[in-house]
Amino acid sequence: MLSVEHLKKSYPHSGGSLEVLRDISFTVEAGEFVTIVGPSGAGKTTLLRCLAGLLPRSGGSVTLTTSGRVVDSPPPEIACVFQDYSRSLMPWSKVGRNVEIPLKNKIRERGKRHEQVERALREVDLDGFADSYPWQLSGGMQQRVAIARALAYRPEFLIMDEPFASVDAQTRADLEDLILRVRHDAGLTIVLVTHDIDEAVYLGDRVVVMSGRPTTVVDTVTVDLPRPRSQIATKALPRFAELRTEVLKLITRDGAEVTA
Amino acid sequence: MSVMATTGRRWYAKPAGVIVSMVVPVAAVLLWWFASLDSTSPFFPSLQAILSAFQETWLFTRVGSDVVPSLGRMLAGYGIAVVVGVGLGILFGRFPLLHRAFNPALQFCRALPATALVPVSIVLMGIGTAPKVALIAFVTVFPVMLNTIDGVRAVDEVLEDVSRSFRLTRLQRVFHVQLPAAAPQIVSGMRIALSVSFVLMVVTELVAATDGIGYVTLQAQQSFQVPQMWAGMLLLGILGVLFNGAFVLLERRLLRWYSHD
Incomplete structure (x- = not known):
């Protein structure tokens, strides 16, 4: 609470x-x-x-x-999703990486971390987009990446x-x-x-x-x-x-x- | 749901453009060739003479003895400047108080004319490789550092919030957020530093040097081998263009995310 x-x-x-x-x-x-x-x-x-x-x-x-x-x-x-997806995602990192970076301190093992990234992307219907850059996606998809990033963090x-x-x-x-x-x-x-x-x-x-x-x-x-x-x-x-x-x-x- | 295609413009994608951009250089060379063909002026030898001097000197007799040392010194100095400049830039960018403390001294050092430092470097470090590399590094560190400071300071506050809220460590924030966010500014600082280091490469070889492109060119002038002198200009021009081209390729790779639209 x-x-x-x-x-x-x-x-x-x-x-x-x-x-x-x-x-x-x-x-x-x-x-x-x-x-x-x-x-x-x-x-x-x-x-x-x-x-x-x-x-x-x-x-x-x-x-x-x-x-x-x-x-x-x-x-x-606590995990946050911010209003402006174009500013809250890292444009230099691919979608999968954007989701993965916050997990680095939580899940040391790389394989497990990737699994969690994939699961989170699946949860927001973005499986298959891990290797795209955020700016290649539509606005709604980018905000879903931000949501996936928060979900993967398991807050x-x-x-x-x-x-x-x-x-x-x-x-x-x-x-x-x-x-x-x-x-x-x-x-x-x-x-x-x-x-x-x-x-x-x-x-x-x-x-x-x-x-x-x-x-x-x-x-x-x-x-x-x-x-x-x-x-x-x-x-x-x-x-x-x-x-x-x-x-x-x-x-x-x-x-x-x-x-x- | 649209996934935009990422079509980078490549030089070969526009053959017409390539042809257009070749017209002036080719015309200039042809004009030079024919206009200088019967030249008797000792100062303006024929292009033919310059090219044969070029071949004699730079293909490849003096590559190992002079071109390699020149470029080696330049790249060593430049490399040091990039590493130190980015490192200090991040430090000063993240700790404004530190920057405030050092800024007057930095501004003083930056204001010193590079050429005036050549005798100083010789007094301090002699005539070998070290003073040349040190001078190139000392002068070119400033554009890299100052641009890095600006870039690191301008990281979007939303991204700062993101990295704090996901509890990234200091080091993770540097490598995953601050450095890439500052990359466009860092790269433009590196571009300035590259051309300055190229100039300094030649300048440091005009005084107290025993080898190098600048040294050979100066020797040619002083021994009235004017075609060799011109051949040196030709080589420097070609190298400059090559460096620039290589840099553009590197920039495209590093900043793909930045220049996508």
């Missing part, structure tokens, strides 16, 4: 300080899929970087409760920062379903940040709604939609529309701009 308590983050800013995260608290249970939705500029990326141990906090705590570890630096239990927690924001609508729907599938297969705990309310509701077990900057948690909405979810059937449910409206109201009540 991941527990976030009174997380604060300010940046030094022209003499004073810029308060980005004012007070963020929520928990993520083992096996849960939590989506975090908020208006543009709500410090979503800042929040995820704090969760992943990439950015020092100004206050509060982030704890992995199973190990009791306080996240001050990137922990081995407990997968943290995703708007992972589908840079692809077209159809690819986005495909990638959403891919994540639901691998999450089911691997039993992952996922935290996904998005500005897209539909996506937050469609994917999540719970939606954490954030305010505009300085950011607080407005409310948490439990998504009681049946699984497995489907782009067509789930989104056609009256309950989906209700939840969507509920989240939308929470965001607009806060008076911030909505980009959904």
Whole structure:
């Protein structure tokens, strides 16, 4: 379980300080899929970087409760998928290598490492592309490489920062379903940040709604939609529309701009 | 789902382009040949005379005695500069405080005109191979190092996040992320260093030398063997073009990912 308590983050800013995260608290249970939705500029990326141990906090705590570890630096239990696949993959390395490099410290034996790379590529339907370069692939495929890299790392927690924001609508729907599938297969705990309310509701077990900057948690909405979810059937449910409206109201009540 | 074909442009893929690019050199050589055919000027001998001097001197009498030592010194100096320059560049690029501390001294050394250092190198190290190699290395280390610093500093912050979040070790980050990310800048520094080292190869052979292409060419001039002098120019021009070509091939190999579009 991941527990976030009174997380604060300010940046030094022209003499004073810029308060980005004012007070963020929520928990993520083992096996849960939590989506975090908020208006543009709500410090979503800042929040995820704090969760992943990439950015020092100004206050509060982030704890992995199973190990009791306080996240001050990137922990081995967490893998990240970043928004911009074109920047998060290494263009000078082939796809297989991109997936393999993070495993070097985890799996010393080369053969086993390659097996794990192949398995991860299979999980995202990219078998046969290990020897391609990322830039030879389409955007959706590149983001699948980034997902495979995170999966191969065998983390407990997968943290995703708007992972589908840079692809077209159809690819986005495909990638959403891919994540639901691998999450089911691997039993992952996922935290996904998005500005897209539909996506937050469609994917999540719970939606954490954030305010505009300085950011607080407005409310948490439990998504009681049946699984497995489907782009067509789930989104056609009256309950989906209700939840969507509920989240939308929470965001607009806060008076911030909505980009959904 | 589209997999783009990777079609590199090759020189033989465009025979028409090759022919076009051959027109001027061939015309120049023909013009030179015929215009100088009856030359009686001691300073501008006929191309025929230059070519026969070339054949006499460089094919292959003086290859072992002069060309090999020249190129050996140049490549040794250049090699040292690349290794040291990339190493220091990574160090300074990753530790800005260290760079700040050393930068004034580095700027001073870099500003020294290379040619002015020739007498210094002779005083310090004598007239053998060592001062020449050292001078070439000392001067050409700067373009490599400064470009490496810039390249290493400009590594995308997302990739920095990626390598930290996947807990790559310092060394893994250097070899898998920082070095390849900086490769385009490093290679352009290496390109500058290569042409500078070629110049320095000749310059170091004009003073206190006993062999080398520059030495032979200078000797030819001083003993009024003007065709030999021109033959030296011809050889240097050809070598320069060959080095450049070899470098382009290396660059294509190293930076395939960078120049794919």
